[in-house]
Amino acid sequence: MSREKVTIYDVAEELGISIATVNRALNGKPNVSPETKRLVVDAARQMGYKPSKAAASLSRNPKRIAVLMMSTIMGFVAEVKRGIMKAYNDLKDFGLEVDIIEVVGDEDVDAEYIRRLDEIADEGYDGIIMLPGNESAIAQRLKQPGYGGKTVFATVVSDIVGSKCLFSVRNNGCAAGRMAAELLGMMTKNSKKVALVTGRNELFVHSETINGFKAMVDESGLEFVGVYEHYDKPSIAYKLADKLMNDVPDLGGIYFSSANSVTFCKRLIELGKISDIEIVTSDIFPEIEMLMRDGNIGATIFQNPFNQGKLVTRYMFEHLAEGRQFEDRNILLNPEIVLKSNIEFYSKNIEYVKYDMFI
Structure with a gap:
């Protein structure tokens, strides 16, 4: 992406303060300390910032x-x-x-x-x-x-x-898929058979991730057994666990490429299978954090x-x-790998929504 001029966003990022504070300082508005105003004005001048006429007129034309x-x-x-x-x-x-x-x-x-x-x-x-x-x-x-x-x-x-x-x-879905395959390649021991569980295969974000995962399977020493879809419905995800276990009794690992993984994992616990399978999920929720701390999930790919x-x-x-x-x-x-050792640095910055992901 190209940008022809320095903007107010650049000034805010340079100083590590909010855009609103920069705006108040540059436009003589209240609730800005003299020291902050001086820092903002000096930084804007040094960076070559010039007020945008278009932005200045936005209050009249939102x-x-x-x-x-x-x-x-x-x-x-x-x-x-x-x-x-x-x-x-x-x-x-x-x-x-x-x-x-x-x-x-x-x-x-x-x-x-x-x-x-x-x-x-x-x-x-x-x-x-x-x-x-x-x-x-x-x-x-x-x-x-x-x-x-x-x-x-x-x-x-x-x-x-x-x-x-x-x-x-x-999120860079292709990179996330490759990262998940590499992780499972290192995590799996007795069985190298792995499955990918997703929401809807037809969605571009999921197809990108699936393609990235498949591209890394052979290099990671894995045997890919297929894609299983739950259509982002917890009730289907719950039942899908039974199908996957029946299809591949000696499964070694699962990558959940969408956020709806908790009900599937709950069913694996009920079946007594979760300790036999290495699991990589996506994103962070209270239930995923709990499952990671209990050792049931090995890693999750954070999509921010x-x-x-x-x-x-x-x-x-x-x-x-x-x-x-x-x-x-x-x-x-860029997707990020979250492990039990660093999950607290991510979860503390997330305002969890309180709802029941279990059924």
Whole structure:
């Protein structure tokens, strides 16, 4: 990505303070100490910062962004939403307005998502950020002539390939899959047979991860037995454990490429199988932390949903307010390996949503 000039974000990052504080200091607003104001002004001058005329006019002409979220995995989505709200709180003084629309449900959730997308596409938003579900159906909508008018579209967590979405902020799924395969290669002992359990194979974010995992299987000395889908439904994940154990009684390892792993692990405990299988999961929830501390999960791949939400909102605003362009539309965050020894450094920064992941 290229940027022609220094922005207020760069000044805030350089000083390690909030964008709102930099804004107050540069514009003579209250609630900023004289020392902080001097530091901000000096840093801005040294870095060559010049106020944006476009940004200065935003209070009179705010930028409206809608975020349409498929809330099938509540804990993960809650962290994405928290990141969005962090960006909003940083930028609201500059004229950013954000509406978050969550789609929940079981049977017709994909149809409901499309219905809500059609609604907000006609409401004159400057930008729409999508955490998508049925990507093929969304792609067909976005291909319709004139759909959304001048609205700018972007995605977070997954992507809609071949659509008119300007950019996508997501975890580097291919890297995550490769990391998981390498971990299982080191963790498995008696049996090298491994399975990958995911939400929906058709989703781009999952297909990326699956491809990365498969690419590393042979090099890691593993035997790949297949992909098992639970469609992000805990009840299906619970039953899927029985199927996998029946299919591969001598299974050595499992990689859960989506966040919905807890009910599956609970069933493995009930079956008395979890101690025989090495497990790598995705992300961090209270139940996953507990299972890791008990030695039932060996590692988890952290996808940083908070930063995904924060960055997609900030980048959308920068594009709308200052014309930021993207040389590469794929903005990929590096996945991180979390072990029992370092999980506390991650879990303490996550505001867990209290809900029952068990059934």
